[in-house]
Amino acid sequence: MTALLSSVVVLAALVVLTRRRSIAIAAVSLQTFLLAVISLWNVWPIHHGADIAPAAALMVRGVLIAGVLAVAAHSTRESAPVRPAIEPPVRMLITIGAVIVIVVLLPGFGLRSMQAQDTSVALLVIGIIVLLTRRATVLQVIGILTAENAVALAAISSPQHIPLIVELGLVFDLVLLTTVAAVFHQKIFEEFGAGDTSMLEELRD
């Protein structure tokens, strides 16, 4: 379990560092699949069909979202990755600092293990930082997806099953959100010539 949770964090760190959209899409998709494995690990040995529902929901979500993002990235080929606002080492330092502070400050809130709690909190913080510090539209969406993976990890690490309808609702919401974000990404690319949010600076007071 430790190796699985560590891998989830490493993949999130990769999203913080990478400039390539394809690597970030692969990282967040792999992260979702690892969460499905963790979900199965938590309920092993499986007694009821309902035990595998969260893992199935995560797998479906991972496949659909990876597909939507891959199509969006493929149809908007960029000559060079979007230049970051903050250089990768600084981004990483900010992320590590923020994660440590939040993890230390938060009380235990009843997940199966403190390790699972710390990992989910780290994912939430990393997702927020990716959204706020990256300029590429696809990477900002991946920030949201990383934060949503934090919710998923907390849900599958809860001693009680989170209601299935909530899991399914989240899958629907995320696929819809990613699809609409992909539409926006394409329109922004058509209008500005790049999926770069630093060009979206007309609305200022």
Next chain:
Amino acid sequence: MTPPCWRSFVTDVFTLALTMIVLPVVTGIACAIVTHDRARSVVSSTGALTTAAAAAALVVEVVFRHEHSAGWLTIDQVCVPFVVANAFVGLMSVLLSSRYLSLETATMFSARRAPRWYLLTLHVFWATLLAVPVIGNLAVALIAIEATTATSALLIAYSGRRRALEAGWKYLLLTSLGLTVALYGIVVLYASSGTSRGLPAFQWQSLSRLADSTHPSTLAVVLVLIVGGLAAKIGWAPVHNWLPDAHSEAPSPVSMLLSAALLPSMILVAWRVKDALGAQAPHGMGDGLFIAFGLLSLAVAVPFLWQPMPWKRFLAYSSLEHMGVIAVGIGIGGRLAVTGVVIHVVGHALAKWLGFHTVMPLMGLQHSISKRPPRGIASVDGATASAVGISLYSLGGLPPAPLFVSELLILAGAVASGRVLVAACTALLLALAFLGITRTLLRALVDPAPHDDLRPQFLVGAHMLRASIFVVVSSIALAAIAVMLPASYMVRSIARGVS
């Protein structure tokens, strides 16, 4: 004698609420199917009128017969002002959309399908806004809100212009992130409570039981996560960045829905969470959070209300101010402040509807209206000038506007509850906002505008005058109702708690 079955159908609050939610969805789907423009417009308007009638019947049942329902749909006294505001503004938004679609040619969709997409997403968005005040379950409410975030982002960026894409993108990402944080909060609450009751554990009536079995320090974290996450969707400062952009760039029928229906509905969800969890949280934290968000929103809005800026952007900052006032009122609590909140939600909806209703006439009268503040409108069109004036008069909280009465009640509630410092800060910020709005009002009406910027030959017609008269009459009625409201069953019921 047994009453006819249709009569029980129109008086059963659960059925009425369900009808009010399902009808716009059905209407939206019908609008997406119908290809003939005129037929689609008729379908859309008829569906909207029927929906508004169902909402009105629901409100009558709840207010006059004290009918209520708990469970998946929680129909209680507090949902009344929110359903009134959402139904009225939604109806007006749909009716105005036909005119908007006939004038707007730019769109991010293919030209042939654009009106169908627009009406489908608008009706579905309205259905969610009508559903949110009556949904009886926190988890279901958050999932419904998150689903419509995506569709409403498309509405904001409908014109496909650069600025609209920017606004839609910011709205999509920032509000989605906020909702993710709120969802994280409810997962933490569920995990820490040790319950295994499934989805019913998130019903408003059961939420306090989850809080009872949660450690106070964890509950404090949960409250911050949920209310803080919802704050991004409400548009409270400091997580309000999307609000002025989305309100100013969205089509005006959508802007009025965002401002007068979406923001207050999200506040109601946060209010129910505060009442359910706040009692167990340490040191009155729930009330403190609302007051802090409220005062901060007011403080952030005031400097912008003094700046000359385009009309819709100005109205957006006014929304920030008024959501701040409502937050302070909820944080204070008690009969006086609660009356103020009830009146404020409805009064704000009326004033904002009129404000956004003037956008299309203003675009006809002043060339630069999308980039500059309105100027000298009184010299070219009296009807539009009166509408702009009445909207600003009301938003500024000048007596006897309902927002004047509601703000006075909230301040009185703060003093009565011993929160004199909160009352003083709120009064100071409201006075500054009032002066800023008055300055804008005078400039918009009488300041001379560059001669070539105005088009006096553009005739607006009598509908602006009718809209203005409607708002004046409704405002006077609302202000009169406010006097009777503190002793009413509705306010006593809300003041006891909303979850």
